[in-house]
Amino acid sequence: MTLTLPAPAKINLYLSVTRIRDDGMHDLDTAFAFSQACDTLHFQAAETISVTCSRPHLGGEANLVHRVLSALRDRHNIRQGLSVHIEKSIPEQAGLGGGSSDAATALLAANKLWQTGLTREELIAFATPFGADIPCFLYGQASIASGVGDRLHPYPDPLPDTTMLLAWPGSGLSTTRVFEHFDRTHPALTTHQGVDTMRAGIHQMGHNDLEEAACSMNKSMACLLEELRNCSDIAWMSGSGSACIALFQRAEQACETAQVLQARQLAGWTHTGSICSTHPVQL
């Protein structure tokens, strides 16, 4: 038995930090959508769990895929294993949720192959402790999120029908360190929008409370974002960075901008495509 599935990048259409919890985690008001940029996961039946990766430093037991599959197997007394090979395309520490997306795709695959029979809601509850970004992928459609990103509701409006350029400066940002820097430097927290007034957040598309902290920690990203704002009417940072998003009316403009960014070494990775409202895996 073999199975090959994609694991897409996510983007945050906007991100507000609404509360710092007693445990140090931050409540967010954010919206998630998907990109066509994907990692690819190959699954093969096996007696044990093993994970290899096209970026060898990501292979082995520390990989989030290995961790969630091992926990699922233990929790449900599964006797089978799974051999997983991850072809990475999504850059690391980019705010695109690559590791979390790999883990979500692996959980969807294992839930089917091991016949665990968990609903999406049960998978989300199981996976949230492993990473605040995993639920949005398991939810499977563009969403408005609160809590740490685990309370999800369908995105209420059509997504912008424009071309999106994703660009990553060539160096990443640690999510933990960006939140720590935010705590030290932010002027005030955004008022919580709440589910009932969630549409209010949509008008802030492109706003990201973490952007200032991230720009001060990664000057390459700050330069990239400045250049994107010169080329596009709207550009912003995804998640805790360091990937940035710019919207264009025409695909040619986005492709030309990508070429300029690469030639000037402002970007180490780019992707041109659409903003997607559904996850490509609907098992």
Ligand SMILES: C[C@@](CO)(OP(=O)(O)O)[C@H](O)COP(=O)(O)OP(=O)(O)OC[C@H]1O[C@@H](n2ccc(N)nc2=O)[C@H](O)[C@@H]1O
């Ligand atoms: C900021 C967001 C927005 O979508 O995305 P990324 O930029 O990482 O992709 C996510 O909330 C990130 O999710 P994820 O990358 O899974 O983070 P986790 O592993 O759960 O958390 C790493 C660390 O970041 C801090 N953290 C994370 C999420 C959150 N809502 N509040 C936090 O304070 C905590 O210090 C936590 O220990």
Ligand SMILES: Nc1ncnc2c1ncn2[C@@H]1O[C@H](COP(=O)(O)OP(=O)(O)O)[C@@H](O)[C@H]1O
């Ligand atoms: N499958 C995976 N893919 C990428 N990174 C992973 C994976 N499993 C664990 N990690 C670890 O998680 C870190 C951040 O993950 P990533 O998803 O790339 O960033 P972000 O949370 O900014 O979107 C990586 O630097 C790496 O050490």
